[in-house]
């Protein structure tokens with residue numbers, strides 16, 4: 001079965017939207033860190049107790065992640081080939097797209113690397129986090145990992161990349177799906193940019209809070 005370019009773009013967009021949903025849910029759950037160890041660990045336990053349903057969600061998010069990357073790479077390669085063919089005509093043409101758009105491949109790659117380290121930090125690690133002689137489980141683990149300034153800085157850089165990626169990507173989905181019109185273009189672009197900024201500030205507030213309070 002041959003998948004057309006527009007279908008590939010639609011798959012990239014829809015899987016991207018699914019991941020935005022996950023990221024927003026993850027951020028709201030992570031905010032429980034501000035409430036303390038009991039609230040945060042209870043939330044993590046609730047997720048783990050979902051058992052089979054948790055695995056369905058995990059497979060869904062992993063599938064979205066892989067499809068998103070696979071088709072994005074295909075589209076980038078096809079785009080490069082098409083651009084090379086037009087090279088003479090547009091030799092002096094300079095890209096007028098925004099910085100966030102131009103940085104999409106870089107921010108996407110950094111997010112990919114970040115996810116691997118992130119899973120090793122928390123999901124695949126033993127949920128032990130000793131603070132002043134007491135084991136606070138997953139809460140303590142997050143505090144100990146992000147209490148390291150180098151580790152925290154790496155997280156904040158990754159959060160800036162996640163925000164920048166969404167700054168452009170969210171409105172791009174509406175364009176791909178043909179939902180964007182001249183009438184709503186401004187609102188959708190603003191919503192996309194606000195979402196990007198809120199994601200960066202929201203996630204970064206966690207390592208900053210930990211650095212200053214523990």
Ligand code: HEM
Nearest residue numbers: 023026030044058118122123138142155162203204206207
């Ligand atoms: C300060 C920022 C963040 C903190 C403190 C944080 C914390 C955590 C923790 C504690 C877990 C393990 C949960 C568990 O095993 O019970 C986790 C899992 C995960 N996080 Fe994050 N996270 C952050 C940002 C992000 C971002 C920005 C993304 C995506 C771009 C992300 C994607 C994931 C994924 C995919 C998992 C695995 C989920 C699962 O195992 O079901 N996280 N995170």
